[in-house]
Amino acid sequence: MKKGFACCQSPGLRWEPWALTLASHSSEIHTHTHTHTCMCRVNACVDVVLSGVRLLQALGLRPGPGRDHAVLHSRNDLEEAFVHFMGRGAAAERFFSDKEAFQDIAQVASALPAAQHYVGGNAALIGQKFAANTDLKVLLCGPVGPKLHDLLDDNVFVPPESLQEVDEFHLILEYQAGEEWGQLKAPHANRFIFSHDLSNGAMNALEVFVSSLEEFQPDLVVLSGLHMMEGQSTELQRRRLLEVVTSISDIPTGVPVHLELASMTNRELMSSIVHQVLPAVASLGLNEQELLFLSQSASGPHSSLSSWNGVPDVGVVSDILFWILKEHGRSESRASDLTRIHFHTLVYHILATVDGHWANQLAAVAAGARVAATQACATETIDASRVSLRAPQEFVTSRLEVGSRIVLNPREPVVAWHREGVSFHFTPVLVCKDPVRTVGLGDAISAEGLFYSEVHPRS
Template identity: 80%
Template sequence: MNMLEVFVSSLEEFQPDLVVLSGLHMMEGQTKEMRQKRLLEAVASISDIPMGVPVHLELASMTDPELMSAIIHQQVFPLVNSVGLNEQELLFLTQAASGPHASLASWNGVPDVGVVSDIVFWILKEHGRTPGKASDLTRIHFHTLAYHLLVTVDGYWANQVAAVAAGARVAGTQACATQTIDASRVFLKAPLEFATSKMEEASTVSLNPHEPVSEWHRDGVTFHYTPVLVCKDPLRTVGLGDAISAEGLLYSEIYPH
C-alpha cells in the first residue's frame, strides 16, 4: 500500500492519461483491523489522483464477503471510473452485497448473459454515476471465456464497439500465443441466441457473424456484447483478464466532464 502512495505522489510528474489499479484482494490475509486501515489508506490515495485522470480498477478472485462488501460500499467503487471483472468476481460481488441473483450458488457452464447483464446494470445503478449518486463509476468491462460485455452509463464513454472487440481479440491471440487469430486453433463457445435480462421484459439477441458486436440499451445504460474466439489449447492464461481490460481501455474514449 505504501507503493500506492508513492505512485500517486509521482503522478504530477509523469501526467498519465489513465491509472489502472489492482491488488485489493491481497488484503484478504490481514486482520480485520489492519484491512480496515489499509482500505481507508487506499481510498485516501485514490482520492489524491488528479481530477481528469480516469481510474480503472481490476478486481481479482476473493473469498471474504466482508472485504468485497467494503470495497463496494466504502468509497472504492465511487472513486473509480471503470471496473474490470470476471464471472467469479461478479457472482461473489452480488452475493456479498445482496444484489440480483445473489441466491445463485455458482455458474452452470457459460454464464447466462441475462443474469450477467442484470447484475452489471444493478452495480451501475446502485454504485455508479446515476442521478442523485456521488460516484465516478460509469463503465464495467465483464470478461468470461466465451464472451465479453462492456457496459457504460450513457454520455461518458465512446468507441465501445472497438474496445470490446479489441479485448476479445487479445483473449484469443494471447491464450494461443499468436500474433493474430489463427482460425484453426480457436472455436466459438458463446450462445448463438440469448435474452438480455432475466428480471424484466427482455429482448432476444441473435449472433450475427457479420456484425459480431451486439448492442442494447436499458434505462440510460448501454451494453456492448461480443463472443470470444476461444483458444483450443491455451499456452498462456495468467494475466489474461489484465490483458483484456488493458486492450479494451486502450480503445476506449472518455468524455471530459
Template identity: 70%
Template sequence: MWRKAAAVALLALTVGYMYHANPGLPQRILRRITSPQPATPGSEQVISAAWEDRITLPSRQWSRVAVGVNACVDVVVSGVGLLQALAVDPGTGLDHEVLHSKEDLKEAFIHYMARGAAAERFFSDKEVFQRIARAAAEYPGAQLYVGGNAALIGQKLATYSDLMVLLCGPVGPKLHEMLDEQIMVPPDSLQETDEYHLILEYKAGEQWGSTKAPQANRFIFSHDVSNGEMSSLETFVASLDEFRPDLVVLSGLHMMEGQGRQLWEERLKEAVAAVSDIPKEVPIHLELASMTDKDYMSHIMQEQFMPIVSSIGLNEQELLFLSQAGGGPHADLASWKGTPDVGRVSDILLWILEEHGRSDPLSEADLTRIHFHTLAYHILATVEGSWGNQAAAVMAGARVASTQACGLQTIDVSKVELRAPVEFHSSHTEPKVKLALNPEHPVTVWRRGNVTFHLAPVLVCKQPLRTVGLGDAISAEGLVYSELKPQQPF
C-alpha cells in the same frame, strides 16, 4: 460392407425420388445431397475479418498511464505435476479461503480444477510456501514470467510505443530485469528481493484421480506480504504529481484479503484516503481479482473504492461474488453452470452501475464503465454519454484474448472456435429483449435505462498455451481503445 452398399443405394433412390417428384429442384441442392461440398469460411473467419475492419483507435488516446500496485514474479508449472511431486494424493475438492497446508492446497486446487475456474489464494505458512516454491522452480518445464495484475497490465500497455507507462509496486531484481524497457519504475518501488507467486495450470480434459478439468485454467497462490499490505500504494500516489498521468490503473486489492480483518479494515481506509488525493479529472480503472470474504468485498463496494473509480474490470467469478456480497441480482446462484447466462450478467452489471455508479443523475459516484470478461464473450457496460469507441474496445479485448491464449500475434482460425451463445436475452427477468449474434457485425448493442451494453464474442483458443494474465491483457487492451468523453451535466 453390405450396410455401406445399402446406404448408398438408399441415398440414390431418395435423390431419384426427389428429382422425379420435383423436376424443378435446383441442381445445386441435388449436388449438395449427392456429393461432399468444399469447406466454406465459418463464423470464426467472418468474425476475425470483421475485427480487422472495425477495430480502430479512438480520436483521443491516452499518452501517460500510471499502473499500480501489485507486482511479482510468476512461476508457472503444471498443477497436477507439482502436486504429484509434492507427494500428495488426489482426493475430494474443498474450497479454502486461506491455505494453511499442502492438504489445503490440494483440496482447493481440485475444487477449482473440477469447475475449470480460476482462483487465487493466500498461503499463510511462510516456510511451507518457500519449500513448495523451491520445488516449483525446480520442476521440469517450470517457467518464470512477469506477474501481478499491475505489472501485467503495464507490460501490455508498453507494447504501444507512443504510450508512456509508470509501474509502481514491489519490484525486485528479477522482475525489474524482465520488465519492458519502456516501463518507468520509481526508485522507491525497487526492493532487494522478489515476491513469487505460484501458478498451477491445467489443460482442458486433464485428469487427476476422479477429477477432470472441463476447460484450461489455473490456480494461483502465494505468501506475499508486500503486495498483501499494498505497501507501495502511498509511493504510487506520491509519484503521480511528477508523472502527471491521464489514466490511472489500480489493482491488488484482493491481495489484502488474506491478511485478516483487522489489517485490511484499517488499510482500506488508508488506501481510500491515498487514492482520493488523485486529481478528480484523472480517471481510475480498478482491476478486480478472485476474493472469498463477502464482508471485505462489501466494504470495497459500499464504503470504500467503488464510488471513487471510473471503471472496473472483472470476470464471471468476481461478478457473481460481488452480487452475492452486496445482495444484488441472482445472488442465490452458488456458481455459474457452463457459460454465464448473458441476461443474468446484464442484470448484475446494471445493478452495479445503478447502485454504485453514476447512472443516477443525483449520484456523486465516478463509476461509469464495467468491462466484464468470460471465456466465451465480453461485455462493456457504460453509462450513456460517458465513454466512446466502446464497440472497438470490446472487440479489441476479445481479439487479444484469442491471440494471447494461442501465443500468436494474429488470429489463426484453425486454432480457435466460437462458443458464444448465438441467441440470448438482454435480461433474465422481464422486460427482456431477444438478441442474436451476427458474425458480420460482431458487436451486439442494447440499452437498459441509462446504461448501454456492448457484447462481443470471443474466438476461444482450442489448445491455449498460457491462461495467466489474460484478464489483465483484456482490460489493458479495452482501455487503450476506450475514450473518456468530457463530463456532461445530466
C-alpha cells in the same frame, strides 16, 4: 471534446463471419501526437507458471475429494482447492498462510524443468500490455525485486522506493481442457494461483503512488491488488481501504481510474470495496467469478445463485452489471465516478457503460475479445484452425425484466442494447483450443479494452 482513456483514438474493429480475424476499418490504428503516461499501482510479482498436476505429483500429492479453502494452510489444503477448481475449469486465487511451507513448495516448483518465470500481478501485467505500445510510458508502483525488474519492459518505470531486495513469487498452476488426474478431468483450460505475498497484501505501494502523482502526471491510473489484502487483519483492511480512497481523491480531476478485481473469498472485504472504492473509480474490470461474488457480498441480484452452471447466463450477467451501475455508479443523485464495467468470461465479453460518458465501445470490446484469442494461442493474429466458437448464439438480455431476445449475426457479432441509461456491448470470444498460457488473460483483456476506449471529461 473527447479524451482517450489511454489517450488512444482508434477506428472501430469488426469480426469477419464468425470472427476468423479482427480487422480495423483503416490501416492506421493510432493517431497519437505525443507520448502519454499511465500509472499502474499496488500489486507486482514474479509468476512461476507450470503444470498444476505435475507440481502436485512432485509434492507427492494424490487427487482426492475437492474442497474450497478461503485460505490455504497446508499442502493438503492446496491439493483439495486445486481439485475443486480444476474439476470446474474455474480460475481462482488463494493466500497460503504458512511462509516456510510456501517457500518449500516454491522451491520445488521453480526446480521443475518446465517452470517458466513471467511478470506477474494485475498492475504489472496491465502495465506490460500498455508498455508494448511505444507511445505509452508506464509508472509501476508496487514491490519490484531484481528478477521482476529484469522482466519488465523498458517503457515501464519503477520509482526507487518500490525496489526491494527479494521478489514476491506467485505460483500459477495451469491445466488444459480435458486434462486428467486420477478421476479428475478439467472441462476447460484455466489456472489456480496461490502465494504468500505480504508486500502486496499490505498495500505498501500506496505511499509511493501518492508521492509520484505530481511528478509523473498520469493520463490514466490502474488500481489493482485489493484482493491481496485477504491475508491481512480486518483492522488493516479497513485502514488501507480508507487510504486507497483518499489516495484516489488526490488524483487530478479528469484522470480516469480503472479498478481491476481478482478472485476473492472474504465477503466483508468485497462489500467494503463495493461501497467505498467503486464510487471513487471510473472503470471496473472483472470476470464471472468476481461478478457473482460481488453480487453475493453486496446483496445484489441473483445473489442466491451459489455458482455458475457452465457458461454464465448472459441475462443474469447483464442484470448484475446493470445493478452495479444503477446502485453504485454515477447518477444525477449520486456522487460516484463509476460509469464503465468490462466483464470478461471465457466465451464472451460485455462492456456496460453509463450513457454520455464513453465512446468507441464497439472497438474496445472487440479488441478485448481479439487479444483473448491471440494471447491464449500465442499468435499474432487469430488462427481459425486453433480456435472455436462456444458463445451462446441466442440469449435474452435480462432475467429480471422482459429483456430482448438476441440472435447473433455472424457478420455483426458485436451486439448492443440499452436499459435505462446504460448501454451494453456484447461480443463472442474465439476460444483457443490449445492455450499456451491462461494466466494474465483477464489483465490483457482489460488493458486492451482500455486502450481502445474513449472517455468524456468529467463535467
